[in-house]
Amino acid sequence: MENHLLEIRDLAVAYGGVQALWGVSAHVDEGSIVSLVGANGAGKTTLLKTIAGLNRPKAGGVFFAGKKLSGMSPEGVVNEGISLVPEGRRLFARLTVKENLELGAYASRARPTYKESLERAYTLFPILKTRRTQVAGSLSGGEQQMLAIARSMMSNPSILMLDEPSLGLSPLVVKVMFELIENLNRTGVTILLVEQNIYQALKISQHAYVMKTGKIALEGSGEQLLADPDVQNAYLGSLE
Amino acid sequence: MLEYLTVGLLLQLVINGILFGAMYGLAAIGLSLIFGTMRIVFLAQGAVIVLMAYLCYWLFTLFHIDPYVSTPLLGIIALLLGAGLYQVLFRRAVRMEDKNISLLIAVGLMFLLENFMAVAWTPDPRSISTSYTSSSISIGTLDISFTRLLGFAMAMLATGAVTLFLKRTFVGKAVRAASEDIEAARLVGVNPHWVNTMAFAIGIGLSGIAGIAVSTTYPFDPYFGFVFSLKAMIALALGGLGSVSGALLGGIILGLLESLAAFFISGGWADAIGYAVFLLVLLFRPEGLFVRSIKKA
Numbered sequence: 001m002e003n004h005l006l007e008i009r010d011l012a013v014a015y016g017g018v019q020a021l022w023g024v025s026a027h028v029d030e031g032s033i034v035s036l037v038g039a040n041g042a043g044k045t046t047l048l049k050t051i052a053g054l055n056r057p058k059a060g061g062v063f064f065a066g067k068k069l070s071g072m073s074p075e076g077v078v079n080e081g082i083s084l085v086p087e088g089r090r091l092f093a094r095l096t097v098k099e100n101l102e103l104g105a106y107a108s109r110a111r112p113t114y115k116e117s118l119e120r121a122y123t124l125f126p127i128l129k130t131r132r133t134q135v136a137g138s139l140s141g142g143e144q145q146m147l148a149i150a151r152s153m154m155s156n157p158s159i160l161m162l163d164e165p166s167l168g169l170s171p172l173v174v175k176v177m178f179e180l181i182e183n184l185n186r187t188g189v190t191i192l193l194v195e196q197n198i199y200q201a202l203k204i205s206q207h208a209y210v211m212k213t214g215k216i217a218l219e220g221s222g223e224q225l226l227a228d229p230d231v232q233n234a235y236l237g238s239l240e
Numbered sequence: 241m242l243e244y245l246t247v248g249l250l251l252q253l254v255i256n257g258i259l260f261g262a263m264y265g266l267a268a269i270g271l272s273l274i275f276g277t278m279r280i281v282f283l284a285q286g287a288v289i290v291l292m293a294y295l296c297y298w299l300f301t302l303f304h305i306d307p308y309v310s311t312p313l314l315g316i317i318a319l320l321l322g323a324g325l326y327q328v329l330f331r332r333a334v335r336m337e338d339k340n341i342s343l344l345i346a347v348g349l350m351f352l353l354e355n356f357m358a359v360a361w362t363p364d365p366r367s368i369s370t371s372y373t374s375s376s377i378s379i380g381t382l383d384i385s386f387t388r389l390l391g392f393a394m395a396m397l398a399t400g401a402v403t404l405f406l407k408r409t410f411v412g413k414a415v416r417a418a419s420e421d422i423e424a425a426r427l428v429g430v431n432p433h434w435v436n437t438m439a440f441a442i443g444i445g446l447s448g449i450a451g452i453a454v455s456t457t458y459p460f461d462p463y464f465g466f467v468f469s470l471k472a473m474i475a476l477a478l479g480g481l482g483s484v485s486g487a488l489l490g491g492i493i494l495g496l497l498e499s500l501a502a503f504f505i506s507g508g509w510a511d512a513i514g515y516a517v518f519l520l521v522l523l524f525r526p527e528g529l530f531v532r533s534i535k536k537a
Contacts, residue, residue, distance in 0.1 A: 052427060074426040083427070090424035092417045094482065102410070103417050107429030155429065 005030040005190055006051070006082070006159055010060035011070075013043075013050050020046040022214045023060065028159065028207075033181070033191040035201040035222065037235065038211035044194040045087055047211070048161050051192075052084040053077040064159075079107040083157035087164045087194075089148040093137030097128050100136050100147055104154025113156055121150040124180075142173035149180070153189075160184065161192040166200070178204060198235045202226045210235075248381040253499045259388040261495020262395035265488035266450040267472035268479060269402060270443035272487045275476075276419035277439040278334050280342040284350035285472055286465030288444055291353055292318055292451025293460050294361055300368050307368055307456045308390065314448045322444025325349070326437050334436060350466065357462035367459040391453030398449045399488045402442060406484065415439055419482055467511075474518040480528015489530060 004027035013021040021043045028034045036044045049055050051062050053074040062069040069077055078084075092100050101121055105114045122129040125146045131139060136147055145165055152160060162181065166174040178200050185191050185204075195201035202208055205222035210231060218225065225231050267285050274282045292314055299305040299313075329349065333341045376383045406412040411434075418425040418435040426432060454460055471494060479490025494514055502510040521529065 054423065054426075073431075074423075075429045075431050078427060078429045086424060086427060090421055090427075092420045092424065094420060095413065095416060099413050099417075103413060103425070103428050103430070105428075106410070106414060110429070151428065 004028060005065060006192070007063040008047070008051070008060070009063065011047070011050065011057050011062065012059040013046055013055050013057050015046075015055065020214055021050070021057075024211075024214070024216055025060075026209050026216060026219070028190060028192050030158075030190055031185070031188065032206040033185050033193060033204055035193045035195060035205040035208040036211055037195060037198045037201055037208060037225075038217070039235075041213075042211040043214040044211055045163055046214075048084055048163050048192070048194055051077070051082065051161065075107070078155050078157070079109050081109065081156070081158040082161065083152040083155045083159070084161045085148050085152045085163060085165060087167070089144050091136040091144055091148055091151070094135055096133055096135055097139070097147055098132040100151050101128070101132075101154055104151035107155045110155040114154075117154045117156060121153060124153075124183075125150050141168050142170070142176070145169060145173075145177065146180075149184075153184070157189065159190045159192060161194075163194045164196060165193070166195060166197045174200070198231075199226070252382055253503050254496060255382065255384060256388075257496035257499030258492050259385075259392045259495070260499070261475075261492035262392045262488065263450055263453055263491070264468075264471045264475040264494050265479075265491025266395045266398060266446050266453070267468060268475035268487035268491050269399060269484050270446045270450075271469075271472050271476050272479075272481055272484065273402075273415070273419075273439045273443040276482055277415060277422070277436050278330065278342065279339055280330065280334070280346060281339075281473075282443070283343070283346045283466070283469050284353060285443070285447060286468030286470075287350045287353040287357075288318075288321070288465070289447040289450045289454060289468055290460055290462060290465040291357060292448045293455035294357055294366070294451075296452050296455045297361075297366050297368055300370075306370065307452050311394070311449070311452055314452060315445055318448025318451075319441045319445040322441035323437050325444065326440035330436070330440070331433060334432075350469070354462050354465065361462065363461055363463070365459040365461040366455075368455050370456070373456070385457065387456040391457055394449050394453055395488070398446055399484060402446070403484050405442070411435070411438060416482075471514065474514055476528075477518055477521045477526075478529055480530055483528070483530065486528055486530040490528070493529075 006028040008024060008026045011021050011024045024047060036047060038044055046055060050057055053072050053076060057070050064080055064082060069080065101118060105111060105117055127143055128147055128150055139147060166177050169177060174197060181191055182204055193201055202222040202225050208222050208225050209216050210218040267289060271282055271285050274280055296307050296310055296314055299310045300307055329345050330342060333345055372386055375386045377386060377389065406416055414425065414430045415435045415438055418430055418432065422432055475491035475494050476487055478493055479486030497517060498510040498514055501513040
């Protein structure tokens with residue numbers, strides 16, 4: 001086996017009798033940014049949720065640094081060092097900003113470094129420090145997304161998975177969000193990104209997968225895929 | 241009837257209503273915790289309260305232990321009972337995520353407890369009478385029953401303790417987070433069974449306190465619990481889910497309403513008005529009277 005930080009092997013997932021993933025294989029190398037792109041319903045979110053332990057695969061497996069993750073509970077996965085920023089942010093809206101961050105460090109791996117992690121979150125997002133006593137539900141969309149990312153970072157993950165972080169944000173905030181993801185990556189966090197904003201996502205990715213109806217349709221470096229005529233026609237048409 | 245009404249009498253009605261309403265409030269907090277984390281409508285809450293009242297009665301009549309002395313013991317028994325009920329009866333059902341199964345288990349448990357109590361203690365109403373049962377504190381023309389006042393004080397203390405637990409402790413925060421979004425809570429590492437066990441233990445623990453308060457102030461029988469559960473649900477609807485002080489306040493308002501309705505209309509109408517208010521609140525303010533709506537993230 002090659003030395004990939006995260007390896008997904010022949011993964012098949014079904015829910016409610018409908019199969020959502022059909023033999024998906026992919027990998028994420030340490031320190032890289034990897035994107036999953038594709039149309040709605042292609043299985044991107046399912047794949048992230050399966051890695052995070054929210055779905056059980058019916059075949060295949062997920063391996064993290066050689067260790068089998070599939071079959072573990074979400075609590076177990078986050079404790080291994082993989083954290084998901086779920087689609088729609090899923091903050092604890094009635095809890096304060098600070099409480100959301102505290103809970104981000106709930107996993108036992110995160111507790112010893114809680115103070116440093118909180119410091120880092122406030123340095124990365126000074127606005128969260130200002131708003132720390134406000135309830136999360138009262139933040140703006142952009143601030144909520146920042147809190148969602150900061151909450152996930154509180155567990156000190158090796159891999160941060162982001163599901164549609166730019167969804168519903170203004171173009172200016174989207175730009176900030178992508179810069180932020182690159183910055184996080186520079187600090188050594190491996191990123192697995194699901195995005196509708198395909199152009200931006202491919203631009204910052206070392207490697208990317210195009211998913212279609214539950215399978216990997218295409219893979220390559222971000223640049224290769226940006227230049228690929230099929231990708232351009234199918235997903236980037238509006239840019240021309 | 242109005243010709244008898246004096247300010248003193250009105251105050252008396254208000255105080256009685258508040259004191260009894262706090263019992264509804266205690267039961268409602270328990271329901272709120274259990275519903276919040278597991279979405280289980282725990283209809284057996286009232287039956288558990290009555291069970292605790294019987295245990296208190298037993299300790300008093302068999303072992304001559306004063307009800308207020310047995311409070312810590314019953315509190316601990318109730319906490320353990322709650323944790324046990326979750327692990328034995330609800331853990332699997334919660335994992336199946338079928339709310340109907342949980343509701344049926346709760347109803348089954350309620351009937352089981354009712355019938356068990358009817359066999360163990362006969363269906364005759366019981367009450368605890370201590371040397372201080374009929375004593376009261378007089379302020380001007382007002383008479384405030386000593387045991388009711390103590391029951392109220394215990395309700396306030398218990399509510400305060402639960403609030404502190406939920407707001408200040410890490411586990412308490414996890415319980416609140418899980419009540420909002422169990423999946424998101426799991427993603428940060430919260431073990432759902434642990435928070436569910438906590439919520440059940442505390443919810444049932446409160447019924448221990450409520451049981452003592454009820455047994456020292458009112459006669460009770462094995463079937464008293466179901467109505468109590470319904471009243472707690474009304475209190476919860478009034479107060480809004482997910483707010484401990486709201487649930488207590490909801491209970492107090494219901495107690496007040498019943499007390500006033502029983503005087504101004506007639507005793508028989510008190511319950512009907514309680515349920516009518518329940519329906520009205522659900523129709524026009526389903527989020528509860530005291531919950532400021534927060535737009536969901």
